[in-house]
Amino acid sequence: MIVVDLFLEFALLALVAFGGATALLPEMHRVVVENHHWLDDTTFTHLYAIAQAAPGPNVLVVTLIGWEIAGLAGALAATLAMCLPMSVLIYLLIDRWEGFAGKRWQKAVSLGVTPLAVGLVFSGATLIAQAAAFGWAAWGLVLASVVANLRTKLHPLWFIGVGALLGLSGLV
Numbered sequence: 001m002i003v004v005d006l007f008l009e010f011a012l013l014a015l016v017a018f019g020g021a022t023a024l025l026p027e028m029h030r031v032v033v034e035n036h037h038w039l040d041d042t043t044f045t046h047l048y049a050i051a052q053a054a055p056g057p058n059v060l061v062v063t064l065i066g067w068e069i070a071g072l073a074g075a076l077a078a079t080l081a082m083c084l085p086m087s088v089l090i091y092l093l094i095d096r097w098e099g100f101a102g103k104r105w106q107k108a109v110s111l112g113v114t115p116l117a118v119g120l121v122f123s124g125a126t127l128i129a130q131a132a133a134f135g136w137a138a139w140g141l142v143l144a145s146v147v148a149n150l151r152t153k154l155h156p157l158w159f160i161g162v163g164a165l166l167g168l169s170g171l172v
Helices: 002-014 021-035 041-053 060-099 104-131 136-151 156-169
Strands: none
Touching (some): 002 060, 021 041, 041 104
């Protein structure tokens, strides 16, 4: 049954969701598009874009994927699978984790998760950029936005606005 398969696949993904649902985009894409052929590249990318445009948490993309695949039951299964396993695990382990505060191995794990999350988020961004068929102008805009964001104290919405205007004008 597709709803059960959807739940099991996203439950497994949830166990490695360092950096949130966005960090899992390449793996979600592999599971949903390449392995099961539940969606095509275009639909997957559109669902991600809708999820990012809508207010709310990044995990909304999982709900939309589930909805597209199996309707309301799919949306509920995918969302529960993404949220429930780690919530239960964290609930059961948080007291033990706090008990190891200051231990060398706990610091190492905490420090190691950060670059892992950054790498996963970067790979997700790369996947979406490839699906959007970025040209040189778009990559230039990305680079300019990163540099400007690192060197100024402008709010990120200004960069989004500039990108939107360049997109509307057809320059990107």
